Structure formats: structure tokens, C-alpha cells
Amino acid sequence: MRLLRIVPSDTKIDFVSKRPFAFGFSILLILISISTFLVQGLNLGIDFRGGVLIEVETNGPADIEKLRDVLGNLGLGEIQVQEFGNPNDVLIRVQQQDGGEKAQQDAVVLIKEALGDYAKEYRRTESVGPTVGAELIRAAILAVSLALGAILIYIWIRFEWQFGVGAIIALSHDVLTTVGLFAVTQLEFNLATVAAVLTIAGYSINDTVVIYDRVREELRRYKKLSIPDLLNLSVNKTLSRTFLTSMTTLIALVALATLGGPIIRDFSLAMIWGVLIGTYSSIFVAVPALLVFKLSRESFSSSDSVDGGEQDT
Template sequence: MKIAQNYKIWFTISLAVMILGLIMAITSGMNLGIDFTGGTVMQFNIGKEFTLEEIREITSQFDLDADILHAGKNKEEVIIKTKKSLSNQERMEIFEVFKEKYNLNKDEDFREAEQFGPTMGAEIRNKALISILLASAGMLLYISYRFQLRFGVAAIIALIHDTLIVLSIYSIFKIPVNSPFIAAVLTIVGYSINDTIVVFDRLRENLKYMKKETYFDIADKSIKQTLTRSINTSITTLLVIGALFVFGVESIKEFALPLLAGVLTGTYSSIFIASPVWALSKSIGKN
């Protein structure tokens, strides 16, 4: 199959996902987590094992639309995160329901309550953007030095593609965007560039011996030579992250979910985006 030469198909698929994500973000907005919107966090010691459904039955009475997490060594505590700014009286009303159902003691089992604004989220977002920009600039310089400028530009385009695709997925499926998401995106950037460089290294070697072939033919051969390696690496990575997502606690799942999306997107871009972009830029430059 001519992967690089069919670049219009892959570009169209990616563009369609991005446009759909943009439309969803404009019409209904991103589902920003409490870290970005501000709100209230409460932690109670239930004193025994419980299910999240039990807790949601209580929080739904107050229309909190809350994120609920297990906490504590034996998962006998609960953390409730809601975007609503609850007064002290409202917090106590919520705790009274827990107190009645689980026979709790206010002094011992009401562990903490905190109310905060969106400043924390804005700071995390800004620092994440700066980190991504600095990392991208460093990668561009390094890849341009080790390979060529067009390799560096293609790699950065692939990174931007990965980030936008993951954001689009979160926008389309209304998955909460929170602090673990930001950490996962930064991890995705590092993983994606590693896969892309493997393909580029093979591409650079083939350039020396395939001087009569078109750039798209060279890209296709390089992709096929590294395809098994890329797929095997991605599968082993996905198995580990998948296990974390299935068996991990809620806070780990929040980190594992964007990683799953990012690994899949990074593998896709290293095969279907980065090399075709390089071949297209070389062909245009040649003409």
C-alpha cells in the first residue's frame, strides 16, 4: 500500500476530526475540570468500603455534577470535586446526609473542604503551553541539526497534529480536561517524537541509496521498514497503559485515558502524517 502517496486520505481524516472537535468546542464548549473552572473539594472518611454509585446517589440530591474519587490507604475515604462554589452551610448539609447514612462523626470524618478559583488552572495551562513551545523549539533545532530542517518541520507538524487530535477527542466525547490531562499531553509529545525519529532515521539512510526514486517512494519504503517496530512498540505500551486504566484508581485513570489516546494518535502520525509531510515538502521544494 502506498501510504505516503495517499497522504490526501490521511490528511482529510485528521482534518475532519479536528474540525468536528472545533465545532463541538465552539457550540457546547470544552468540558473543563475543576482545576480550570474553580469550585469546591470535600473529603470524607466513610470508614468502610463503598461504591462510587452510592456516593453519586447522595451528590445527585444536591445537583453537584461532581467528580468522585476513592482516597485513603484502604479506599475508605471519598473525595468529591464539584464546579460549584459551596458555602460552609451547603457543605455541612451535604455532610449531614453522609453522616446519617454512614454514621459518621464530624470532628473525625470530615477530613477537609477547600474552595478555590480558576487561577490554579490558568497557571497550569500557561506553564504547559510554555513547556510545549520550548520542547517543540528544542526538538526543531535538534532534528534540523541531526537531519534536515524539513525533517524538523515535519516532526513539529506531527506533534501539533497529535495535540489537536487528542483535544478534539476530548471535545467530541465531553471528557473532562484537568491537570492529569495536561501532564499526559506533555508525555505524549515525548513519546510521539521518539516514534517519528525512528522513521526519519530510516528515511535518511534510504535517501543515500534511492537517489532515482521519488520522495514519496522513499517515504513509503522507510515506513514499511519500520512499521513492525512501530506497531509492536505501541502495542506493548498500550497494554501497560490499558492495565492502568482498567485496574487503577480514578486518579490514575484520569492520567491513563489521554495517554491511551495520545499513543494511538502518535503512532498514527508517525506513519501517516510526519513522513508524508516531509515527502510533500521535498516534492514542492524540488519543483
């Protein structure tokens, strides 16, 4: 029985020759991301800006859309309403109100009056001040920095230095453009988005490592094949795996973005962008970067050497 092949096994696409266009496009994306971030900034969510959090048990299953409409008309700014565990448990987040602690308490009173008999019990009411929001920002930056640092140390130890530098460039490219996406579109940037950035970093580096592993294998196998041809060969041999992995991930993410509701939509959109840009950078940034940094065969064993014209079995 023949297996279904979406990507032919004998593709011979010349990816490396496209590197001037790819590098130019990537530089443009990064410049747009950084400039927009510096000029416009991010649309920080309640997690970072501070605000009020209320957990409510309702009389019967909560109608989330109706609650959003009722509370959205109170004039309190951004309000998030989501189911929390059971169908009759609701979590309400309200943005920081101007006027100090009294303004936060007034907002709580206004919400309770709007809910009326719809609420059976108020399980907790918490106020997240700007100080806590600033601490969360610092913690998020630290978490992202440590995670990226650990990933890059692993790459540096496992591969030769050219691979390490290429992985750093590709990973930085993906993180910067993801943050830039949120700066340009002004989608809400919250703790879920930080989780998305970390997930994107892991996905991107995994894709890069798979291709780099193939490059290293082919460097040991082919001793007469030119480096550009060898890089193209490596990418083409992993193309089916890269394509299928990206497509199956995208199918799940598109379903989340369209059916998951507004709470998870921004996270899903960030992940969709991350999968696309991560796949692009693994092929068009990470691999051509090896040419820029003069990758050679000197670091590799000659024990597996075969003539450059032979093919893998």
C-alpha cells in the same frame, strides 16, 4: 529457534501513495476539532473551574462506590471521590457552587452531614476559586507550549529543516485532534488530561524520530532510489517496531480504561486515542510531508553510497 514475527520483515506497502487520502482525512479531523472547540468548548473539570476539596479519613476501608452514590444525591453537581493513599483515606472534590464563599461552606456542611459517623477525621478542607482555576489553565497552557517547543527545537537541531517542519505538523495534528476528542465527546478535561496530552506528544515524536532516523540512514545508503520509494522502504523497515510498540502500549491502556475505575478512565481514553493518532500521523503525515517540502539528498554524505538496486545486509 525462530523468533515470532507478527509483521513480516519484507513488507512492501506503498504508504506514500495514500497521502492525498491521509492529508484529506487529517484536515477533516483538524477542522472538526477546531470548530467543535470554538463552538462547544471543553468540559473543564474542578481543577480548572474551581470548587471544594475535602480529605477524609474513614472508619475502616472506604467504599468508594457507596460514597459516590451518597454524595451524588446531594444536588451539588459534579463530585469526584477517590482513594487517596491508604484504603481509609478519601479525597472528595465538589464543583464550584453558585453564590460565592457562603455557598461553598454550605456545600461542605452538607457533605459532612451526609458522611456522618462514616468519617473519622477531616484532614483538610480547601476551596479552589475561579481565580485559582484560571491560573491553572494558564499554567497548563504554558506547560504544554514549553514542552512542545523544547521537543520541536530538538528535532530542528537534529534533523534537516524538512524533517523539523514535518515533525511540527505531525505533532500539532496529534495535539489538536486530542483536544478535539475532548470537545466532541465532552469528556472531562482536567490536569490529568493535560498530562495525557504531554505524554501523547512525547510518544508521537518518539515514533516520528524512529522513522525519520531510518529515512536519513536510507538517504545515505541509496543514491539512485527515488524519494517516494525510499520513504516507503523506511516506513516498512520500521513497521514491525511501530506495530509492536503501539500494540503493547494499547494493551496496557485498555486494561487501565476497563479496570482502572472512573478516575483514570478519561486519562486512559485520551492515551488510547493518542497512541492510535500518533502512530497514524508518524506514518501518513510526518513521512509524506517530506515529499511536500522537497526533501533531497544534497544535505547527506555520499560516503555510504551504494547502487539503488542493492539491499541492506
